[in-house]
Amino acid sequence: MAKQFDIVEEIVTANRILANEGIVDSFGHVSVRHPKRPDRYLLSRARAPERIEASDIVEFTLEGDPIDAKNAKTTHAPYTERFIHGAIYESRPDIHSVVHNHSPSTIPFGITSTKLKPLLHMCASIGHDVPLWDSHDEFGDTALLVNSMAMGRDLAKRPGKGRSALMRGHGAVVAGTSIRHSVFISIYLEVNAKLQMQAMQMGKIKHLTKGEIDAVIARTGPYTLNRAWENWARRAGRPMQAAD
Ligand SMILES: [Zn+2]
Numbered sequence: 740m741a742k743q744f745d746i747v748e749e750i751v752t753a754n755r756i757l758a759n760e761g762i763v764d765s766f767g768h769v770s771v772r773h774p775k776r777p778d779r780y781l782l783s784r785a786r787a788p789e790r791i792e793a794s795d796i797v798e799f800t801l802e803g804d805p806i807d808a809k810n811a812k813t814t815h816a817p818y819t820e821r822f823i824h825g826a827i828y829e830s831r832p833d834i835h836s837v838v839h840n841h842s843p844s845t846i847p848f849g850i851t852s853t854k855l856k857p858l859l860h861m862c863a864s865i866g867h868d869v870p871l872w873d874s875h876d877e878f879g880d881t882a883l884l885v886n887s888m889a890m891g892r893d894l895a896k897r898p899g900k901g902r903s904a905l906m907r908g909h910g911a912v913v914a915g916t917s918i919r920h921s922v923f924i925s926i927y928l929e930v931n932a933k934l935q936m937q938a939m940q941m942g943k944i945k946h947l948t949k950g951e952i953d954a955v956i957a958r959t960g961p962y963t964l965n966r967a968w969e970n971w972a973r974r975a976g977r978p979m980q981a982a983d
Pocket of ligand 1: 820840909
């Protein structure tokens with residue numbers, strides 16, 4: 740009999756993949772909405788993604804309160820920026836996984852007027868455009884960390900109905916329908932940003948058209964996500980679970 744799909748193992752693999760592909764370093768995180776409790780999500784305790792084990796995964800309310808409060812005070816201190824996750828789940832019932840990262844090539848697009856837009860078919864999943872959230876607009880001078888639900892909710896408005904948003908001088912947030920989807924978009928957000936910077940050196944860029952983006956998104960289903968996931972999981976030294 741096939742082994743049952745284990746959501747905790749899947750989120751561990753997601754962390755390892757994002758670290759191995761250079762999307763997160765010692766910081767950044769990925770969560771999943773609880774499969775049986777849509778008002779909760781699963782996220783690691785505060786730890787570098789490359790080091791995360793199944794025992795690090797913690798359950799939170801959408802407000803960012805750990806279900807096991809005692810553990811949170813001792814061994815399982817939460818990420819300061821966990822509010823990003825709950826705020827997006829709260830405002831987007833269609834979203835089941837969220838990634839927050841400081842993906843290096845995306846940063847220049849958050850601090851200049853150049854818009855990050857899909858230019859490669861594999862990158863269409865990042866959305867028609869990638870809106871920018873500037874914490875300074877509402878919150879003034881801060882350490883730029885999303886350390887409250889008020890900040891999380893303000894940020895959550897920015898992707899709108901889309902898949903991703905940049906955070907000025909900080910990083911990016913990605914919203915997906917599954918863990919594999921949010922990891923896929925996060926990786927191709929970085930790929931697109933890097934290619935766009937290279938192409939800008941060469942001349943005027945012809946981005947994907949709106950129709951092309953829609954056509955690619957319409958055919959990006961489990962086959963594509965699973966094919967990429969198998970490769971990235973193996974590369975990160977993790978097994979691939981059967982899903983979909
Ligand atoms: Zn951050």
